Structures are given as structure tokens and as C-alpha cells.
Amino acid sequence: MIQQSTQPIIHFQGIEKSFGGAKALSDVSLTVHRGTVHGLVGQNGAGKSTLIKLLAGLHRPDAGQVEIDGEAYDHLTPHLVESLGIHFIHQDRLLVPSFTVGEALFLGREPRIPGTPFLDRRQMQRRAQEVLQRYFGLSLPNSALISQLSTAEKQIVQITRALLDRPKILVFDEPTAALVKREADLLFTLIRRLRDEGITILYISHYLQEIEALCDVVTVLRNGRHVATKPIAETSAAEIAGLMVNRDIGDLFPIREKSPGAALLTVEGLSATGRYRNVGFTLYRGEVLGLTGLLGSGAKDVLRTLFGLETAEEGTVTVAEQAPWRASPVQAARRKLALVPEDRRRHGVALDLSVSENTTLASLPRFTRLGLVDRASEAAEADRLITRLQIKTAGREALLRTLSGGNQQKVAIAKWLSRHSDIYLLDEPTVGVDIAAKVEIYALIAELAEKGAGIIVLSSDLPELIGLTDRILIFFRGEIAREVVSDTITEDALLAEVTGSSEATRYVG
Incomplete structure (x- = not known):
């Protein structure tokens, strides 16, 4: 971690912003210092997005001003923001799917063949290769389209596009929401390198472990107000979470009676060439079963197969004591399976x-x-589930896109509660939701298990798996490499198992 500069590069002073009658920001003042990684956290609806949109010139404050490099602005525009050296790396990859990598990188600043109006595509591809190699050590095929890239590769292209303009400030908005750990580690290495080169990073994330590991300073917003700015060295993830929700969050994971009942779902010899092989396990009533593994380990493919979105070549799936079957989504729903996708x-x-x-x-x-x-x-059922799941909405007739990510996730679960499902397949159930919504989702999962449902949680969040589940199945290269009892393994040991390390021996108790 570097010594924080005493020179501010961004200063928000007395920012006020309302939409209709709702106050989004109230007297927000905070300072971001040059050459630091400054974290910005808060629950969904705390005001983070509004503040960032003000910085991007997409909204105008009702009162207050923003200072950039010592100069005050009461209203920024996107063009002015870019000219000031501020660039945004969004959670949604804002790239043209049908463009090649070079075309996407140089959109709006395309090199021309000298003396002609024609684009120099060869130079674009060559420069694209050079800059990707320099910053990321990455080579992509010259003909690769944006639509053909992985999520991580798209994000790398978006970051590289910003770096071509030699930015002073980079704003990362939930950059790791769709990245596996190896890809996220690569991003963190780059961010630290950019900070050491003098670029200021404003980093927004729901993942408090990332904030703790990456940032120099963190600012907490709550209900549109600035409640704290602290050096990371003087705080902790638990304290940050407490500031976000204005209470001691205590244990994230609910304590419940773990007494699994009869077999509810039995999988035997499930195989699909190139994806997984000889997968077998049993899910019991009242049990929360975890699945985890690296990208391509087969865990996600198995979950999708259980709901009929993918097809196994061999093996059987049996629900309760019904005859074995090959699933389709319609058949899965009829047998009371529910899928909440990532x-x-x-x-x-x-x-x-x-x-x-x-x-x-x-x-x-x-x-x-x-x-x-x-x-x-329909209205009575919606009202019942809105109340039961504490869904924060303007009303049952509100469009779903107006809800926060955590409340959208609750509605995705409510859809299957309405169908009275028995088996819940939850694919990364808390990705992109804030700490308070996570606690509520964990409580709901525990409640479902206590009422006799069987729940399978696929997650790359290892503390979540250990705290939430009864058992964990670890997938490695298409097979179940190990089954562990959740409260007998540490996070480090689980990570070692997931990555195939032979040194995974640090167990508890």
C-alpha cells in the first residue's frame, strides 16, 4: 500500500440530488486523493450510482459542486468529463458486439491510411495486440469479435480502451461481479500497478473483502448520506458492513437446526462428454448443499442439467421416489424443482x-x-410474498427494472415460492447484491431448509459456502473431487481444494 497523497483530485462539496420526491443524495461531501485506490460502498439505494452519474455528467446536482484537480464545476457533461481525464469501467460491458477487438479499442479515433479516408485496419489490429500485451500479457486473435470474447476478456478490452487516453482517474463499477478468482486477481494486480503509476482509482464494489484487500481508503454511504471515510488500515470489513446497515450485523449466516430428512434428489452416474463425468450425490430434505469449482469445473453444467437446460449422455436423476428421468425445464418445474440463475x-x-x-x-x-x-x-399472492421476503418496492405494480439488484433477486426466488417448489437450485444467489440483502437472502434459504425444502447453492464465494451450507461438493475438471462437511473446513483449505492444490490440509477441529 502506498502513502496516501495529501493532494485532492476529486472533491464533492454539499451535493444534493432528488428524483421526484425521493432524496437520493443529501449534503454529501467527500474527498478522493491523487494516486490512491478509494473504495465507495453502501447498500443498494445508498446513493453510490447517483454520485457516480453526477461525476460522469449524466445528472446535474440540485445543489453543491464537484471540484476536479482544484477547479470547481456546478455541472459536468460527459464530453467535459472525458476531457478532464476521467473514464468509467462499467459492470455492463459497453462494447459493440459485432466489432473486432481493434475496432472496439479505437472506436472514434480510428487510424487512417495516409492520404485516404480509409481505415487502417492492419494498424488497428497491430496496435491492439501491442497494448493488450503491454498491460495484460494477453493475445487475442485479430479476427475475434467482441461477442466471441469471455466476460473477462470483454472487460480487459474496455479497460484497455480507457488506458489509451492516458486517464487521470478510472472509476470501476462492480468490476468483478462476473469474474472468477483468477481473473479478479489479474484485475487487482493491474489496479495496483495503475495506482503506482499515479492514476487515481475510484472503486465501487459489494464485496467487502475486495475493498479491504485493494483499497487505501473507503467511503460509506447510507440512505443518501456520507456516514464515514476511513483509511483501510484503521477499519475492517465487519466495521464497514456495520456502517452500511447502521447496526451490528452480527453473524451473517443464520443458525439453524441441521437435521436432514429423507432423500429428496438422487443423482447417479451423470456424464456429458467434455463437461462432467460420473457425477453422483444425494440431496436431503432440510439440507443446504454447496457446489463449487473453478470456471469449467463442471459444477455449473451439472446444475443446469438438473433443471433440463443441458442434457446428460448418461446417468439418472430421481426426485423423491418417482421414476428416474431426463429433465427438461417443464418436467423439472412439474417435479417441483426451481432454478434461480446467476x-x-x-x-x-x-x-x-x-x-x-x-x-x-x-x-x-x-x-x-x-x-x-x-x-x-394474483395481487394477493404478490402482496403476500412482498411482505414475506421484505421486497422493497413502490408497490406490486412497479416495473421490476426499478428495483435494486438484491430486491430483483428476491423476486426471482418469490417466483418459485409461488409455485410451492421443493428443490431450489441457486446459481450464485448473492452475486452483485449488498450486504444487507445478502443477510436477508441467507435467512430465506435457512427458512426454506427448516420447512423441508432441499437447496443446492452453487457459489464461488467461499465464506458464503462455508457459512451457509451443510456439505460442499468440490468439482475439479469435471468430477466431484471431494465432499466436505462445511463447518470442518477453512476458507484457505477450501480454496486449495478448488484449485487442485495437494497442500489442502488445514482443517478445523
């Missing part, structure tokens, strides 16, 4: 439907009479 916005919910419509989407026959939806019954 990318809830694309695959788990319908953003342009209301909370009420999303809640009953998987159980419409219950609310349909003669081909017409019984709106009164």
Missing part, C-alpha cells in the same frame, strides 16, 4: 413486467380462469 436480469426475471407479474410467472395456471388471469388472486 444472471437474473437476463434469465431469472422479466424486467419490463411488474413485480406482481414476475411473482406469479412460474405458477400462472393457479391464477388463470378460462384463459384469463384472476388479477385479484
Whole structure:
């Protein structure tokens, strides 16, 4: 960690911003010092996004001003912001899918063949290779389209595009939400290198372990107000979380009676060439079973196969005492399986439907009479689940896209609660949600288990797996490499198992 500069590069002074009657920011003042990694945290709705949009010139403050490099601005524009050397790396990869890597990198500043109006595509590709190699040690095929790249590669292209302009300030908005650990570590190494080169980093994340490991300073927003700015060396993830929710969060994970019942789901000899082989396990009533592994380990493919989104070549899946079957999503739902996917916005919910419509989407026959939806019954069910899951919404008719990420995730779960599911397949259930929403989702999972449901949680968040589950199945290169009892393994030992290390021997008790 470097010594923090005493020279401010960004200073927000008395910022106020309202939307309609809702106060998004109230008298927010904070300073970001040059050449530091400054973390910005808060629950969904705390005001982080509004503050960043003000810095980007997308919103204008109702009161207050922003100082950049000592010069005050009461209103920024996107063009002015870019000219001041401020660039944004968004969670959504804002790149043209049909462009090549070189075209995406040099969009708007394309080199031309001298003396002609024609683009010099060969130079674009050569310079793209050079800059990707210099910053990331990465080589991508010249003909590769953005749509063909992995999530991590797209993010690398977006970062590299910003670096071509020699920025003074880089703003990272949830940059690791879709990255595996190895890719996230590569990003952290780059961020530290950029900081050491004098670039200021404003880093927004829900992952407090990242804030603690990466940042020099952290600012906490709560309900639109600035509640604290602290040097990381003088605080902890637990203290930061407490400031975010204005209470001692205590144990993240609920204490519950762990007394699994009868077998609910039995998997035997499940195999699919190139994805997984000879996978077998049993899920019991009242049990929370964890799955984990590196990207490509087969864990996600198995979860998708259980719900019928992928097909196994061999093996059987049995629910309770029914006959073995090969799943399709329709058959899986009929057998009371539910899938909450990792990318809830694309695959788990319908953003342009209301909370009420999303809640009953998987159980419409219950609310349909003669081909017409019984709106009164649907509304009653939506209200029941909004109350039960403490979904924060303006009302059941609010469009889902107006809800925070954590509340969208609750609606994705509510959809299957409405169908009275018995088996819940949860794929990265807390990715991209804040600490308070995580606690509520963990409590819901515990409640479902105590009522006799069987739950499978696929997660790359190792503390989450250890704290939430009863057992963990560790996938490695397509096979279940090990099964462990969750409260007998440390995070370090679990990480060693996941990565295939032979030194995974540090167990508790």
C-alpha cells in the first residue's frame, strides 16, 4: 500500500440530488486523493450510482459542486468529463458486439491510411495486440469479435480502451461481479500497478473483502448520506458492513437446526462428454448443499442439467421416489424443482413486467380462469410474498427494472415460492447484491431448509459456502473431487481444494 497523497483530485462539496420526491443524495461531501485506490460502498439505494452519474455528467446536482484537480464545476457533461481525464469501467460491458477487438479499442479515433479516408485496419489490429500485451500479457486473435470474447476478456478490452487516453482517474463499477478468482486477481494486480503509476482509482464494489484487500481508503454511504471515510488500515470489513446497515450485523449466516430428512434428489452416474463425468450425490430434505469449482469445473453444467437446460449422455436423476428421468425445464418445474440463475436480469426475471407479474410467472395456471388471469388472486399472492421476503418496492405494480439488484433477486426466488417448489437450485444467489440483502437472502434459504425444502447453492464465494451450507461438493475438471462437511473446513483449505492444490490440509477441529 502506498502513502496516501495529501493532494485532492476529486472533491464533492454539499451535493444534493432528488428524483421526484425521493432524496437520493443529501449534503454529501467527500474527498478522493491523487494516486490512491478509494473504495465507495453502501447498500443498494445508498446513493453510490447517483454520485457516480453526477461525476460522469449524466445528472446535474440540485445543489453543491464537484471540484476536479482544484477547479470547481456546478455541472459536468460527459464530453467535459472525458476531457478532464476521467473514464468509467462499467459492470455492463459497453462494447459493440459485432466489432473486432481493434475496432472496439479505437472506436472514434480510428487510424487512417495516409492520404485516404480509409481505415487502417492492419494498424488497428497491430496496435491492439501491442497494448493488450503491454498491460495484460494477453493475445487475442485479430479476427475475434467482441461477442466471441469471455466476460473477462470483454472487460480487459474496455479497460484497455480507457488506458489509451492516458486517464487521470478510472472509476470501476462492480468490476468483478462476473469474474472468477483468477481473473479478479489479474484485475487487482493491474489496479495496483495503475495506482503506482499515479492514476487515481475510484472503486465501487459489494464485496467487502475486495475493498479491504485493494483499497487505501473507503467511503460509506447510507440512505443518501456520507456516514464515514476511513483509511483501510484503521477499519475492517465487519466495521464497514456495520456502517452500511447502521447496526451490528452480527453473524451473517443464520443458525439453524441441521437435521436432514429423507432423500429428496438422487443423482447417479451423470456424464456429458467434455463437461462432467460420473457425477453422483444425494440431496436431503432440510439440507443446504454447496457446489463449487473453478470456471469449467463442471459444477455449473451439472446444475443446469438438473433443471433440463443441458442434457446428460448418461446417468439418472430421481426426485423423491418417482421414476428416474431426463429433465427438461417443464418436467423439472412439474417435479417441483426451481432454478434461480446467476444472471437474473437476463434469465431469472422479466424486467419490463411488474413485480406482481414476475411473482406469479412460474405458477400462472393457479391464477388463470378460462384463459384469463384472476388479477385479484394474483395481487394477493404478490402482496403476500412482498411482505414475506421484505421486497422493497413502490408497490406490486412497479416495473421490476426499478428495483435494486438484491430486491430483483428476491423476486426471482418469490417466483418459485409461488409455485410451492421443493428443490431450489441457486446459481450464485448473492452475486452483485449488498450486504444487507445478502443477510436477508441467507435467512430465506435457512427458512426454506427448516420447512423441508432441499437447496443446492452453487457459489464461488467461499465464506458464503462455508457459512451457509451443510456439505460442499468440490468439482475439479469435471468430477466431484471431494465432499466436505462445511463447518470442518477453512476458507484457505477450501480454496486449495478448488484449485487442485495437494497442500489442502488445514482443517478445523
